[in-house]
Amino acid sequence: MFNKEYESMHPSKIKAIQTERLKWTLKHAYNNVPHYKKAFDKAGFNPDRFSSLDDLKYVPFLMKQDMRDNYPFGLFAVPMEKVVRVHSSSGTTGNATVVGYTKSDIEVWAEVVARVLVAAGGTEKDIIQVAYGYGLFTGGLGLHYGAEKLGATVVPISGGNTERQLMLIKDFGTTILACTPSYAVNMADYAEKNKPDYDFKSTRLKAGIFGAEPSTENMRKMIETKIGIDAYDIYGLSEVIGPGVSCECSEKNGLHIFEDHFYVEVIDPETGEVLPEGEQGEIVYTSLTKEACPVIRYRSRDITRIYRDSCKCGRTLVKMEKVTGRSDDMLIIRGVNVFPMQIESILMGIEGTEPHYQIIVDRKGALDDVEIMVEVNEKVFSDKLGVLTALEDRIKDRIRSALGISVRVKLVEPSTIQRSDGKAKRVIDKRTLT
Numbered sequence: 001m002f003n004k005e006y007e008s009m010h011p012s013k014i015k016a017i018q019t020e021r022l023k024w025t026l027k028h029a030y031n032n033v034p035h036y037k038k039a040f041d042k043a044g045f046n047p048d049r050f051s052s053l054d055d056l057k058y059v060p061f062l063m064k065q066d067m068r069d070n071y072p073f074g075l076f077a078v079p080m081e082k083v084v085r086v087h088s089s090s091g092t093t094g095n096a097t098v099v100g101y102t103k104s105d106i107e108v109w110a111e112v113v114a115r116v117l118v119a120a121g122g123t124e125k126d127i128i129q130v131a132y133g134y135g136l137f138t139g140g141l142g143l144h145y146g147a148e149k150l151g152a153t154v155v156p157i158s159g160g161n162t163e164r165q166l167m168l169i170k171d172f173g174t175t176i177l178a179c180t181p182s183y184a185v186n187m188a189d190y191a192e193k194n195k196p197d198y199d200f201k202s203t204r205l206k207a208g209i210f211g212a213e214p215s216t217e218n219m220r221k222m223i224e225t226k227i228g229i230d231a232y233d234i235y236g237l238s239e240v241i242g243p244g245v246s247c248e249c250s251e252k253n254g255l256h257i258f259e260d261h262f263y264v265e266v267i268d269p270e271t272g273e274v275l276p277e278g279e280q281g282e283i284v285y286t287s288l289t290k291e292a293c294p295v296i297r298y299r300s301r302d303i304t305r306i307y308r309d310s311c312k313c314g315r316t317l318v319k320m321e322k323v324t325g326r327s328d329d330m331l332i333i334r335g336v337n338v339f340p341m342q343i344e345s346i347l348m349g350i351e352g353t354e355p356h357y358q359i360i361v362d363r364k365g366a367l368d369d370v371e372i373m374v375e376v377n378e379k380v381f382s383d384k385l386g387v388l389t390a391l392e393d394r395i396k397d398r399i400r401s402a403l404g405i406s407v408r409v410k411l412v413e414p415s416t417i418q419r420s421d422g423k424a425k426r427v428i429d430k431r432t433l434t
């Protein structure tokens with residue numbers, strides 16, 4: 001562990017720390033951010049009277065819209081001269097959300113990312129290739145500072161330029177690769193096509209830190225086999241800090257949340273009611289140590305559940321299940337709720353399909369129409385038509401029996417679907433475009 005004291009602390013001790021830190025955070029936000037003052041006053045919540053974690057349920061939520069309404073710096077709780085960095089998440093509608101960091105916030109961020117790297121087996125001896133985008137996106141610089149904090153060697157290549165990525169993995173002896181899972185698949189495909197110039201099996205690569213987008217267990221297995229590494233999930237969101245809110249350990253069974261810095265609740269997204277540990281719902285975050293941009297009960301839209309187990313890795317931190325969907329990613333197809341990851345899970349479980357797909361939703365007359373475009377490998381594609389039709393039927397049947405919806409399936413040849421260096425675009429919902 002990078003920080004054994006905190007990562008293996010008894011939950012009751014963590015709770016005490018959280019309570020103290022929350023008291024500070026609530027006052028800090030109330031006294032320095034007009035939005036929080038107004039919202040707390042309106043709800044009749046007095047931060048001076050906050051005494052236990054249970055009281056948090058009286059505090060109003062912070063919505064993405066609140067962040068947009070306060071664009072760009074309206075939620076900052078410190079003067080600009082204390083802010084040493086800003087990041088922003090693009091957002092497809094409305095204003096982007098902007099977050100700021102003090103020197104101490106950057107320190108905390110580096111620390112939690114260093115913990116992630118150690119959880120994935122990283123040490124100062126590792127060479128970590130950061131292929132997340134550098135810039136306003138938090139992925140590149142987030143991983144970068146964490147890797148430096150650990151004392152590892154950073155290769156700050158950013159996203160894209162796949163041939164160069166592969167060349168550096170080979171020439172520099174990169175041992176850990178950090179990028180989105182979909183970009184890892186792109187690299188694996190490129191290497192496969194350019195054998196023997198590039199061959200992951202003959203590199204020193206041992207682990208991948210793959211996050212920033214949802215992906216399924218089947219996708220993980222596919223990546224691990226194609227690249228010959230251990231793939232670990234890293235989760236985070238700009239509003240809360242960036243990458244490093246939680247991560248998997250050697251058990252690859254749930255993500256440990258760094259509870260000494262982030263307090264989590266899971267709520268019913270419809271009613272806003274806090275759910276007991278173990279139940280699935282929307283995860284809500286409260287920062288405990290952030291100075292520049294404290295977030296209080298931020299509604300992430302990410303769907304998961306939190307639970308405690310006695311993890312073999314020795315960490316006592318609460319766990320969250322792999323996030324496989326956001327409430328706003330949920331598609332309602334002819335009244336049935338469908339998450340894109342349910343479709344991915346089915347596709348990746350069928351032999352002959354490749355991990356490149358897109359879900360296109362449209363309206364035909366009064367009915368929703370779904371087409372799933374999936375790449376198949378060269379061999380399958382050039383096989384007799386009968387093979388393709390049989391595979392299409394198999395996919396349709398599996399989706400119908402698992403999700404209760406009928407879809408059209410279009411199998412396409414390799415490299416048809418647009419690739420991304422960062423987060424993959426899995427869904428095109430033409431219904432919302434009109």
Ligand code: DLL
Nearest residue numbers: 089139211212213214234235236237238242243323
């Ligand atoms: O994606 C931060 C990040 C960078 C995380 C690099 C991990 C690695 P945003 O761009 O603000 O921040 O997007 C945050 O992405 O609310 C989730 O919906 C999704 N997300 C992030 N990590 C995961 C993950 C970064 N491991 C949003 N699994 C979040 C599933 C994830 N979804």
